[in-house]
Amino acid sequence: MSLDLSAKTAAELKALLANAEAVLAGGNTKLHARAEEFRAAAQAALAERRVAPPGQRAEPDPALDAAVARIKAVAAEALAKFDLTPETAKARGITTPHALLAGNGAPKTGGGVRTKKFRRCPYISYRGPAGIAMLQYAVPPGEGAEGFWAGGLVAVGSAESKTGFDAAMDEEAAVAAFLKALAELAPARS
Known part of the structure; x- marks a missing residue:
């Protein structure tokens, strides 16, 4: 009989493992x-979740690194062309404005990663009165x-606004669609 522990969190799996080892020591x-x-099932479930052994970094992914660099460059271009400040967004009626980048200056991590739709999904977004402009580079699981x-414009509350786009685009077309969406949502800098 095998145990299905896929719904357990990592903390719960570690607790199961510790409890099993305590019983075995008794x-x-x-x-x-x-x-x-239980110990074997918990160990197997934890092993599936680890991308790299503890203390080791994951293998470098040149395509992902290049995509993150490109997203940062597009963000810098967007910030130079458009007024994307939270104050401007709030003045235009947006109660929950989006920061274009994460607090540390890196692209944000998409909801598709949290739901395991994507393995990695760095993205930038800006919420305006007519929707959300997004640019993403998504890596499917596997x-x-x-x-x-x-990239492009999505409706607030849509599935795409929560987990990211599903349809692939050419890199330049995605960037152009994002910048076009920003032009519709945000005022240009003078």
Whole structure:
């Protein structure tokens, strides 16, 4: 009998593993077989979730690194061309403005990563009165999966606004679609 622990969090799996090891260290041999089963299942579930062994960084991904650099360059271009400040967005009626980049200056991580739709999904976005302008580079789950570009305008609250685009675009077309969407949403700098 195998145990399905896929719904457990990493913390819950670690607690199961610790409990199983405590039972195995104890003197009640009647529980050892079941504890061994739990320990093996918890170890397997934790191993599936680890991208790299603890203390090691994941292998470099040149395509992803290049995409992140390009997204940062597009963000710098957008910030130079358009007034994307939260104050301007609020003055235009946006109650929850989007910062174009994450607080540390890097692209944000897409909701598609949290839902496991994508393995990686760096993106930038700006929320305006008519929707959300987004530019993303998404890497689907699975070893060796090729990333893809997407960009444009999405409706607030749509599936795409929450987890990212599904349709692949040419890199230049995605950037152009993002900048076009920004031109519709944000005032140009003078």
